[in-house]
Amino acid sequence: AQSVDQPDAHVTLSEGASLELRCSYSYSAAPYLFWYVQYPGQSLQFLLKYITGDTVVKGTKGFEAEFRKSNSSFNLKKSPAHWSDSAKYFCALEVSNMGYKLTFGTGTSLLVDP
Amino acid sequence: GGIITQTPKFLIGQEGQKLTLKCQQNFNHDTMYWYRQDSGKGLRLIYYSITENDLQKGDLSEGYDASREKKSSFSLTVTSAQKNEMAVFLCASIRTGGAEQYFGPGTRLTVL
Numbered sequence: 001a002q003s004v005d006q007p008d009a010h011v012t013l014s015e016g017a018s019l020e021l022r023c024s025y026s027y028s029a030a031p032y033l034f035w036y037v038q039y040p041g042q043s044l045q046f047l048l049k050y051i052t053g054d055t056v057v058k059g060t061k062g063f064e065a066e067f068r069k070s071n072s073s074f075n076l077k078k079s080p081a082h083w084s085d086s087a088k089y090f091c092a093l094e095v096s097n098m099g100y101k102l103t104f105g106t107g108t109s110l111l112v113d114p
Numbered sequence: 115g116g117i118i119t120q121t122p123k124f125l126i127g128q129e130g131q132k133l134t135l136k137c138q139q140n141f142n143h144d145t146m147y148w149y150r151q152d153s154g155k156g157l158r159l160i161y162y163s164i165t166e167n168d169l170q171k172g173d174l175s176e177g178y179d180a181s182r183e184k185k186s187s188f189s190l191t192v193t194s195a196q197k198n199e200m201a202v203f204l205c206a207s208i209r210t211g212g213a214e215q216y217f218g219p220g221t222r223l224t225v226l
Contacts, residue, residue, distance in 0.1 A: 009154075034214065043204060044157075046214040090156060099145055099164050100208050101172070102215060104156035 002027040004093050006105035014113050018079035021108045023091030024072050032094035033074040034102065035065055039087045047089075050074060061085075083114040116141035118218035120205050126224045133192040135221045137205030146188040147206040147215065150174055150199070157204065163188055195225045 003026045013019055025031055035047040048059025055067045065076045074091060088109045092102040118139045127133045139146065145164050149157040159172030161180035169180050177199065179191040188205060205218040 004156075006156075036217075043219045044206075044217040046216075049214060099162050099170060100215070101147075101159060101162065102157075104158075106154070106156040 002093050002095060002103050004091050004103055004105035006089075006091055006108050008108050009106070010109045010111070012111045012113065013081060015083050016080045017112075019077065019081040019085065019110065019112075021076040021089050021091075021110065023074045023076065023105060025074065025091075025093050026072065027093055027095075031074075033065075033067060034092040034094065035059065035063070035074075035076050036090045036092060037061075037087050038090065038107075044090065047076070081110075081112045083112045086110055086112045116143075116216070118205055118207060118216055120203075120218040120221050122221060123219070124222050124224070126226065127192075127195045128226055129195060129197060131195045133195050133223070135190045135192075135203055135205075135223075137188045137190070137218055138186055139188075139205075139207045139216070139218075140186065141207055141209065141216060142185070143207035143216075144185070144210045145208045146182065147208075148172075148178075148180060148188065148190045149204045149206065151202045151204055151220070153201075160190065160203075192223070195223070197225045199223065200225050 005024045033050045036044040050067045058064045088107045090107045091105040121136045147162040148160040158174045163182040166185045181189045202220045206215040208215045
C-alpha cells in the first residue's frame with residue numbers, strides 16, 4: 001500500500017529565510033506527487049505537481065519542489081519565505097489507476113515570523 | 115473557471131442522528147470525492163464517484179453513505195453521528211484525464 005510521510009508537524013522560520021518542507025513517499029510504481037496549501041480558515045489549494053520529466057517542478061506563489069527517486073522524496077522549497085506563506089502544507093501521492101485517488105501526508109504547519 | 119460549494123458550512127447534530135452534507139460543482143468534472151480532515155491529521159478519503167450514479171468506497175467509508183444522482187452533485191450521509199467523528203468534511207473534484215483536484219470550502223461537523 002502507498003503512504004506519504006511529512007515528518008515535521010510544525011516548522012517556524014523568520015521572514016527572508018529559505019524554507020524547505022520535507023515529504024517522503026512509499027509506492028511501488030512511478031509516483032504522481034502533489035503539494036497543496038491550506039491557509040487559515042480556507043480549503044486546500046493546489047501548489048504544484050510532479051508527473052514525469054524534470055525533477056524540479058515550479059508551482060504557484062513562487063514555490064518549487066524537487067523529486068528525488070533515490071530517497072523517495074519530494075521536498076517543497078521557497079526562498080525567501082514571506083509571512084503570508086504561513087499555512088498548512090500537504091504532500092500527496094496519486095494512484096492514477098484508481099480514480100486519481102490521493103493519499104495525503106499529515107501536513108506541516110508553517111509559521112513565518114515577520 | 116468554476117467553483118465547488120458545500121452546504122451547510124456548519125452542521126450540528128445529536129449523537130446517533132443521521133446527517134447529510136451536500137456538494138455541488140460547476141466545473142463539469144466527472145470524478146468527485148469526499149474527504150474527512152481531523153485536527154492534526156491529513157485528509158482521509160471516505161467515498162469517491164467516477165461518474166453519475168457510480169460510488170466507490172475509500173479508506174474511511176464505514177458509518178457513511180454517499181449519493182451521486184447528478185454529475186454536478188455529490189452527497190455524503192453520516193448514518194449515525196458519533197462524537198469521535200467531529201471533523202471538517204471536504205468535497206473535491208477532478209476532470210477526466212487527471213491533473214489536480216479542486217476542493218470545496220468544507221463543512222464542519224459538531225456532534226453533541
